[in-house]
Amino acid sequence: MSENFDVIIIGAGPGGYVCAIRAAQLGMKVACVEKRATLGGTCLNVGCIPSKALLQSSENFHTATHALAEHGVVVSDVTLDLARMQARKGEVVSANVKGVEFLFKKNKVTWLKGEGRIAGAGRVVVDGTEYGTKNIVIATGSESVPLAGVAVDEKQIVTSTGGLELDAVPGHLVVIGGGYIGLELGSVWRRLGAEVTVVEFLDHTVPTMDREIGRQFERILGKQGIKFRLSTKVTGAVTSPDGVTLTLEPAKGGAGETLKADVVLLAIGRRAYTAALGLDAAGVATDERGRVRTDAHFATNVAGIYAIGDVIAGPMLAHKAEEEGVALAEILAGQAGHVNYDVIPGVVYTWPEVASIGQTEEQLKAAGIAYNVGKFPFTANGRARAMGDTDGFVKILADKTTDRILGAHILGPDAGTLIAELATAMEFGASAEDVARTCHAHPSLNEAVKEAALAVAGRALHI
Ligand code: FAD
Ligand code: NAI
DSSP, rough: OOOEEEEEOOOOSSSHHHHHHHHHHHHOOEEEEOSSSSSSHHHHSSHHHHHHHHHHHHHHHHHIIIGGGGTOOOOOOOOHHHHHHHHHHHHHHHHHHHHHHOOOOOOOOEEEEOOOOETTTTTEETTTTEEEEEEEEEEOOOOOBBBBBBOOOOSSEEOOOHHHHHHOOOOOEEEOOSSSSHHHHHHHHTTTTOEEEEOSSSSSSSSSOHHHHHHHHHHHHHTTTTEEEEEEEEEEEEEEEEEEEEEEEETTOOOOOEEHHHHHHHOEEEEOOTSSSSSSHHHBBBTTTSSSOOTSSOSSSSTTEEEGGGSSSSSOOOHHHHHHHHHHHHHHHTSOOOOOOOOOOOOOOOSSEEEEEEOOOOHHHHHTEEEEEEEGGGOOHHHHHHHHHOOOEEEEEEEEEEEOOOEEEEEEETTHHHHHHHHHHHTTTTTHHHHHHHOOOOOOTHHHHHHHHHHHHHOOOOO
């Protein structure tokens, strides 16, 4: 055995690298195994960060071509330099992954480069070399779910990874799956000029979203030119040099039809990634969806082996993985690490953005919880008008008896930033009145949050 550690973490995504840093801060001798050439996992390399870079760049292009004239800013001959846009995205990714490498050095976390395999409790093998450790953390993340009959080649039929790398704007992009990835990357390529059709199995997009928000969101995306084929499934794809021919069928059965695409983006969800980890040999139990089973303290059924992030149950979000990484490091240090799963925001970074936290109206109804609802549209917010971004509204759901905030949903400009106020309020167990009585700067988008909180008690001021 070449070296011993207090903890070896397998996977350096937001779950693993944050767990490594926190464990090192708490005085542990830490190693993190990563097989990718750079640290940061899916999120920094092929997920959150490159997608947000392209969303920002494509939004800038769209603003220049569609929105500046209204502000009296006249630009002519706006052209797209996609190669530069992609190069900038690469620079953003590179700065972020190097940042994690710097943090590892600063905190004296050892990066074990290569593929990690669990040889048993307390033993991890990395590319043939065995290391000893008191604790093992599985943080191996997730991968794209495949679809029978739709073979990914990352050129004509792509996952999000290929969808972030296209070197030409497709004439017609067909997205299979109207979830987070489909709508974000669909928006990128739509803004850059592609015709975009989203084929979704259900009768609505982003299944986890509050339906009232979702319906308005779909209308807004529709106005931006994204076409939706809801309640429809894809049953096959045939590629040729001219493009891809998809076979579509109604979700509930019926006559099929074909749809031609230049590029197809397959985005029907992600699944836990545990290949080559040696889970069976180590006796680590997984659930019916291949996720590593853990208890409330991230412990698997094998003593000394833990798991966090996308590879376990719960929303597949970077900040959820990070919170789990911190909580587990603190538990390993004998502290009371904890994640509040009731207060994890979810944000779709389209324009407008959609942000939600806590319960939807549908969930409250299903649980038989009595609630009051307060809503406020951005059309009545002075700052949104000044910006020229009045699409959407804020919706706050509060307990009918106690007024405690149970859920909040925002469709609108910078919703992903605005939701943080409500996350903080919910962490403190705030009532809608607490938010309503808090002084908010004027003119700010946050005033729409305050007004929605006032509206819970039927006393919004500006509508
Ligand atoms: P990952 O980030 O998947 O990291 C796991 C790492 O483990 C990988 O680097 C992998 O190479 C490594 N690994 C696996 N097996 C081994 C092994 N045996 N040995 C060594 N290394 C191994 N979430 C958000 O919250 N916000 C967003 O805006 C967002 N945007 C996204 C956009 C896209 C296109 C995608 C695909 C995802 C996005 N996500 C977003 C989801 C987010 O990326 C994941 O929730 C997050 O990365 C999960 O972190 P993780 O640490 O659990 O796993
Ligand atoms: P998703 O779960 O968000 O959406 C998948 C969609 O595909 C669903 O609407 C589902 O009903 C539909 N679907 C499933 N099977 C289908 C089929 N056969 N035909 C047509 N539609 C089908 O998954 P997605 O978009 O792939 O993203 C994976 C995960 O990555 C997300 O759930 C999220 O956790 C994370 N992510 C987060 C982002 C963010 O936080 N902004 C951005 C991108 C990804």
